[in-house]
Amino acid sequence: MPEQLADGVYAIEAQFEDVPMQVYVIVGDSVAVIDPGVVTTPEHQLAAGLKELGLSLAQVDTVLVTHGHHDHFGGNGVMKAHNPNLRVLAHAHDAAWIQDVDRYLAESLGPLAPYWTPPAAHTDRIRRLCGDTVAVDEVLEHGQTIDLGRGHRLHVEHIPGHTDGHVAFFHERGKVLFTGDALQGHGTPLLRRPDFYPNYSSVTDYERSLDYFAACGAEIVGTAHANVCTAHRGAQIIADSRIHLAGVQDFLAARLREAGRLTRPEAVAAVLEAWPRYRMGPNVVRSVGAQLDNLVTVGSARRHDEPSAIYEWIA
Ligand SMILES: [Zn+2]
Numbered sequence: 001m002p003e004q005l006a007d008g009v010y011a012i013e014a015q016f017e018d019v020p021m022q023v024y025v026i027v028g029d030s031v032a033v034i035d036p037g038v039v040t041t042p043e044h045q046l047a048a049g050l051k052e053l054g055l056s057l058a059q060v061d062t063v064l065v066t067h068g069h070h071d072h073f074g075g076n077g078v079m080k081a082h083n084p085n086l087r088v089l090a091h092a093h094d095a096a097w098i099q100d101v102d103r104y105l106a107e108s109l110g111p112l113a114p115y116w117t118p119p120a121a122h123t124d125r126i127r128r129l130c131g132d133t134v135a136v137d138e139v140l141e142h143g144q145t146i147d148l149g150r151g152h153r154l155h156v157e158h159i160p161g162h163t164d165g166h167v168a169f170f171h172e173r174g175k176v177l178f179t180g181d182a183l184q185g186h187g188t189p190l191l192r193r194p195d196f197y198p199n200y201s202s203v204t205d206y207e208r209s210l211d212y213f214a215a216c217g218a219e220i221v222g223t224a225h226a227n228v229c230t231a232h233r234g235a236q237i238i239a240d241s242r243i244h245l246a247g248v249q250d251f252l253a254a255r256l257r258e259a260g261r262l263t264r265p266e267a268v269a270a271v272l273e274a275w276p277r278y279r280m281g282p283n284v285v286r287s288v289g290a291q292l293d294n295l296v297t298v299g300s301a302r303r304h305d306e307p308s309a310i311y312e313w314i315a
Helices: 041-052 076-082 092-099 101-112 120-130 203-215 231-259 264-274 282-297
Strands: 003-006 009-013 022-027 031-034 062-064 087-091 138-140 145-147 153-158 167-171 176-180 220-223 228-230 261-263 301-304 310-313
Touching (some): 009 041, 041 076, 101 120, 167 203, 203 282, 231 282, 231 310, 261 264, 264 310, 282 301, 282 310
Parallel strands (some): 176 220
Antiparallel strands (some): 003 009, 145 153, 153 167, 261 310, 301 310
């Protein structure tokens, strides 16, 4: 049964594989879905939840995509097949990924190539979960309001960090915040594997999204992978996110001070050894790179780029 978060605002449980996930539905004059999940989500979970609300997939006319990751846009093609008049809305910076899986894989994993090569099973799985991609019909701008009718107005906040085009939505009347993947705490808990490491390409951008979440006045926080939270629980996850950032930053600073120089793979290996709850993968390689770059930003380190990134302690 969908969980009601506010009048006309619902969460539907949509776990896929061993990844917990929530999909959100807003019923105004438009019927909107926030992040329709992976290719199986619409027909496997969303349809059943909508049915409980007296609705069908064909009645969903708006898809709001928080960001261009496969578990957030992979259901778009199936949604569009059920309603050819469906509009897909996303931020310009992630639209290219949402519309083109090859480009998504090339641009999200390509920069990691010197440090981590995805096994074929990794990219095959992502392609499978994406299904058919469809065009983004409308580009979302920071600060705009989406009016779904019957008093359902969503403020759009551009919060890069997890991806360049990540947006959060704030339901003004219900004071419900939809964070997508930008509220990460100590990572995404999985049911049968080590947790996903928090995934961000810029520490300062990630901190800015946390600042927004803390200040937006949300009474209910709808995350993608960490359930629906009270404001109190949301504040705890914001605090956990900051503890994660500071903990890794202090650890890497100490390592670098001690060693003098560190390559990015050495830094990743050290983090994985210190935090065995995580495993090797794109998230930890990307985020540790962001942490090392942040040590450069704050003046503690210098980065040498040839042949690949080496960081030198200078503070
Ligand atoms: Zn994501």
